[in-house]
Amino acid sequence: MNIIEIKNLKVHYPIRSGFWNRITDEVPAVDGISFNIRAGETYGLVGESGSGKSTTGKSVVGLEKVTSGSILYKGKDITKKENRRRLDYNRDVQMIFQDSLSSLNPRKRIEDIIAEPLRNFEHLSKEDEKLRVLQLLDIVGLDADALYKYPHQFSGGQRQRIGVARAVATHPKLIVADEPVSALDLSVQAQVLNFMKRIQRDFGISYLFISHDLGVVRHMCQNIAIMNRGRLVEIGTRDDIYNHPLHIYTKRLLAAIPETNVDQRAAHRASRLAVEQVYQDEQATYYDHDGKAFPLVAVSPTHSVALPEKLAQQLAQAETKREAQA
Numbered sequence: 001m002n003i004i005e006i007k008n009l010k011v012h013y014p015i016r017s018g019f020w021n022r023i024t025d026e027v028p029a030v031d032g033i034s035f036n037i038r039a040g041e042t043y044g045l046v047g048e049s050g051s052g053k054s055t056t057g058k059s060v061v062g063l064e065k066v067t068s069g070s071i072l073y074k075g076k077d078i079t080k081k082e083n084r085r086r087l088d089y090n091r092d093v094q095m096i097f098q099d100s101l102s103s104l105n106p107r108k109r110i111e112d113i114i115a116e117p118l119r120n121f122e123h124l125s126k127e128d129e130k131l132r133v134l135q136l137l138d139i140v141g142l143d144a145d146a147l148y149k150y151p152h153q154f155s156g157g158q159r160q161r162i163g164v165a166r167a168v169a170t171h172p173k174l175i176v177a178d179e180p181v182s183a184l185d186l187s188v189q190a191q192v193l194n195f196m197k198r199i200q201r202d203f204g205i206s207y208l209f210i211s212h213d214l215g216v217v218r219h220m221c222q223n224i225a226i227m228n229r230g231r232l233v234e235i236g237t238r239d240d241i242y243n244h245p246l247h248i249y250t251k252r253l254l255a256a257i258p259e260t261n262v263d264q265r266a267a268h269r270a271s272r273l274a275v276e277q278v279y280q281d282e283q284a285t286y287y288d289h290d291g292k293a294f295p296l297v298a299v300s301p302t303h304s305v306a307l308p309e310k311l312a313q314q315l316a317q318a319e320t321k322r323e324a325q326a
């Protein structure tokens with residue numbers, strides 16, 4: 001069952017200029033994307049900086065005005081404010097941000113930061129509210145003495161835990177996690193990802209997991225969409241994307257994952273350079289004459305790629321042959 005269905009979503013930002021501050025152009029930050037998130041899954045949205053991931057995430061939580069298209073939740077389009085209100089959408093869908101320092105109010109104590117959504121959506125007595133905040137701190141592995149501290153008194157990883165505690169306070173159905181570990185050291189990244197997984201199991205939450213790094217997404221996501229210049233260039237299961245990538249942009253993101261095995265580094269660098277060369281030389285094959293991605297074409301029930309139909313099928317057949325020979 002799908003928890004969210006995104007259909008042909010567009011978010012175009014106006015560019016104003018001149019004495020009268022008129023709209024002279026627009027930035028197509030999100031340019032007609034469609035994908036579904038299933039209940040209980042972690043769906044990855046991956047692309048380089050500026051590809052439109054955050055704008056998509058903010059549209060899903062209702063923080064960004066949508067130009068056209070729809071986002072369906074329980075069959076209703078929540079790009080319309082009245083549907084968000086009617087469905088308690090702002091309680092059911094929460095967001096975790098990359099920059100935990102600026103997303104947590106520095107003047108508020110942790111108790112008040114975590115209690116804020118409870119005060120907005122549930123009207124508990126003071127005692128019950130405190131009990132809930134203590135339970136939430138416990139869930140994310142922080143001690144009770146955190147209650148009276150301020151965000152700057154915590155490490156980046158601890159602040160991200162506080163952000164998660166606030167996000168899960170109202171028992172949401174979906175959390176949009178926008179680069180939740182990108183600002184953290186590798187060892188802390190693993191801890192935060194692990195407890196995000198645990199919370200998902202315990203609460204039955206779905207995540208829209210936004211990242212520029214296919215290396216991080218591999219351990220979290222069952223299905224992945226690759227975003228480039230406001231469009232989706234490839235959608236597939238983890239196996240489709242990591243083991244049978246078809247679009248050159250996906251291959252380029254995969255080649256950018258650092259190689260940890262020292263013996264493999266030279267070969268990895270050579271293949272990264274080779275992919276980069278194809279990407280530079282074959283823009284006209286992989287993008288239309290405006291430099292935009294083609295519409296997605298399905299090459300299997302789970303795998304779609306943004307290429308002209310014939311080329312998509314040829315590449316998919318070559319990939320099947322390669323796998324059979326391997």
Ligand SMILES: Nc1ncnc2c1ncn2[C@@H]1O[C@H](COP(=O)(O)OP(=O)(O)OP(=O)(O)O)[C@@H](O)[C@H]1O
Nearest residue numbers: 013027029047048049050051052053054055056212
């Ligand atoms: N408020 C805005 N007004 C105008 N243009 C914007 C606005 N917000 C984002 N953009 C532009 O929209 C495009 C997509 O931005 P977005 O932040 O969604 O990308 P992103 O993939 O999340 O990148 P990053 O990881 O760097 O945040 C970029 O070209 C960006 O400059």
